[in-house]
Amino acid sequence: GAVVSQHPSRVICKSGTSVKIECRSLDFQATTMFWYRQFPKQSLMLMATSNEGSKATYEQGVEKDKFLINHASLTLSTLTVTSAHPEDSSFYICSATGTGDYEQYFGPGTRLTVT
Amino acid sequence: GDSVTQMEGPVTLSEEAFLTINCTYTATGYPSLFWYVQYPGEGLQLLLKATKADDKGSNKGFEATYRKETTSFHLEKGSVQVSDSAVYFCALRGGGSYIPTFGRGTSLIVHP
Secondary structure, eight states, X not given: OOOEEEEOSEEEEOTXXXXXXXXXXXXXXXXXXXXXXXXXXXXXXXXXXXXXXXXXXXXXXXXXXXXXXXXXXXXXXXXXXXXXXXXXXEEEEEEEEETTOOOOEEOOOEEEEEO | OOEEEEOOSOEEEETXXXXXXXXXXXXXXXXXXXXXXXXXXXXXXXXXXXXXXXOEEXXXXXXXXXXXXXXBOXXXXXSOOGGGOEEEEEEEEOTTOSOOEEOXXXXXXXXX
């Protein structure tokens, strides 16, 4: 149980375009979802926290207009990187928690490359 | 604030060697402690956890004991395999919080 999927696993896009990453909880209802960014050989950096039906809470230094997060249902959250630039290239990981459960379940990650 | 300090890697071992990856933490109250593993190109997987002092978490031959007196949660395995090559993250989560604090990660490389 407690499986989280991400799609796509890898994406390459041109500079200036937008790309959407999906995060789904497959067998539980995710009341809260989290988006992390991981730079090479570094730890995870929390970008934002989103609760279903509410606006996301962004960490300091994360541009909310650049990284649009939507958590429209209890099983799906999306991260849209708008007007992507090469410096946005990174590994993006989502995680989710269920009702009354503090445990975070991580997705497999999405490798974004902006050319 | 809360913080987690891990030994720097990479840690390079031969197959069947003994593994220790040190982790110490700073936190208020009584946090839960975790080890996550990240295989190349993948997300994080929970390896083991401990929720109170003197608890021992174990999984897949890995163990770690919650030592409150030394604020440590060192990861050990008696005999590593090539398939254990990955990055290992120590983390803590304070009471009532969803969000873990991660260490920087320690890369483990196991040679045949």
